Amino acid sequence: MVATTTVAGHAAALGPGEGHTIWFLSNRMTIKATAESTGGAYGLVESLVAPGFSPPLHVHHREDEAFWVLDGELSMRCGDRTFRAGAGSFVFLPREVPHTFVVESRTPVRMLTLLSPGGGEGLFIEGGRPAEHDGLPPATPPDIEALKRVSERYGTEIVGPPMVPGASA
Secondary structure, three states: OOOOOOOOOOOOOOOOOOOEEEEEOOEEEEEEEOOOOOOOOOEEEEEEEOOOOOOOOEEEOOOEEEEEEEEOEEEEEEOOEEEEEEOOOEEEEOOOOOEEEEEOOOOOEEEEEEEEOOOOHHHHHHHOEEOOOOOOOOOOOOOHHHHHHHHHHOOEEEOOOOOOOOOOO
16 A cells, blocks of 8 residues: 555545654654644554553643554553553543553554544654664664653653553552
8 A cells, every 4th residue: 555644634544654754762663643634633653662661650631542452461540540452452642631651562562543633643753763664663762851841842741750560460
């Protein structure tokens, strides 16, 4: 399938592996849709997330976030609730509620992330770098101060540490 982009009112189609691919922290992300391509409705990101990875506890002030786990298993924390999400699971995380996740499986998690309304996907684009190959990036410690700066520009606030694998209820 040939990749097409859209503006509001026009169709869009991206085939497997198509989209803007970046490395963000320890993850490989393919941007499938942006606020610009959906008339502001949503951003959609396909991610390959490294085993043991967890983003810092954070709050989205502008958008809701939803995940559809395609492969692997996560522990998710949203507010005071912690739960597991395996392949086939759908998770909705409302804006203004602190949340994070950790990859519990020994293999990477593959998932879709929907940000609604769109715009929050810009954090991954601006905070990431072009993917250098098809796999995951080399594991390196995150620059938390740089992550805080780019997060703030996209209405996201880091409010706590990442989760630890195996620490969920």
